[in-house]
Amino acid sequence: MTRDRGTDDPHIPVLIGPLIAAVAPVHGHWLDGTFGAGGYARALLGAGAERVTAIDRDPTALALAAPWAGDYGDRLHLVEGRFSDLDTLAQGPLDGVVLDLGVSSMQLDQAERGFSFQKDGPLDMRMSGAGPTAADLVNTMDEAELADLLYLYGEEHAARRIARAIVAARPLTRTLQLASVVKSVLPRQKPGQSHPATRTFQAIRIAVNDEYGELLAGLMAAERALRPGGLLAVVTFHSVEDRIVKRFMATRAGEAGRGSRHGPDLAEPDPTFEVILRKQGADEDELAANPRARSARLRVARRTAAAPRGVDAVALGVPLLKGDHR
Secondary structure, eight states: OEESOOSSOTTOOTTHHHHHHHHOSOOSEEEESOOTTSHHHHHHHHHTOSEEEEEESOHHHHHHHHHHHGGGGGGEEEEESOGGGHHHHTTSOEEEEEEEOSEEHHHHTOGGGOOOSSSOOBSOOOSSSOSOOHHHHHHHSOHHHHHHHHHHHHOOTTHHHHHHHHHHHOOOOBHHHHHHHHHHTSOOOOTTOOOTTHHHHHHHHHHHTTHHHHHHHHHHHHHHHEEEEEEEEEEEOSHHHHHHHHHHHHHHTTOSOOSOTTSOOOOOOOOSEEEEEEEEOOOHHHHHHOGGGGGOEEEEEEEOSSOOOOOOTTTTTOOOOTTOOO
């Protein structure tokens, strides 16, 4: 679920070597839709991009880049915004788009941001600092809605038990409060297992920041913004994200399969992408240097000249809560 750092260097993002190799030769105008600590943007500039537009919804990330961003002159353009709007924020056709999903380690390591279940802080989790907080969500949703959220967004199989415990413990205002409630109703953590609150915090963070909606809109925005031959590279950190990206690329490449063989033949739309890298994980050296890369997956596709089109969220496996009609 984390990105943008190795153990020793906060500016080395995961899978940067495989990504640069997959999209080489790098040239033209690229967009980094999840700027974070700037690792991908700097790697793209170093690999030959003439210009990089870097987007982040977190104003803190852009402020922290101020001391070094000027070194690149007009080759690096920092923009506060969401990557779901990348086609308008980029101001012109793109030669490449990189999306590194999830919460950045920079955000996770700041206790006051409320993302971590291991550090005490306000129950916030907002990437942009605007809108309802995680506390607002867990203290106002009813038990059934909360259970659905934990199950669909976090793939938490003990969702109903956890939701019941959260409702009984409300109001919750601190991260360690929530982590303690979750931990109290789950089996004791075994060596090597993830923290019991991992999936709960993931689900709530995704809901607070509408991450699945952003991903769906961002993939379509990239399709609109990329010129023919342009490349889309996406790094995911959990199975739901990866499933959405995988199905989007397969569907756009005409690889999603047909309906019933007994039904009538339907005209297939022209492919808008060609898949050039189906799935790449971290190698042993990267895992040794950065254990947080263990769940990272990279997928890359090349844009064709076909016109962009709409998308079916259900067909892509986007989890939909009750009342959500994307």
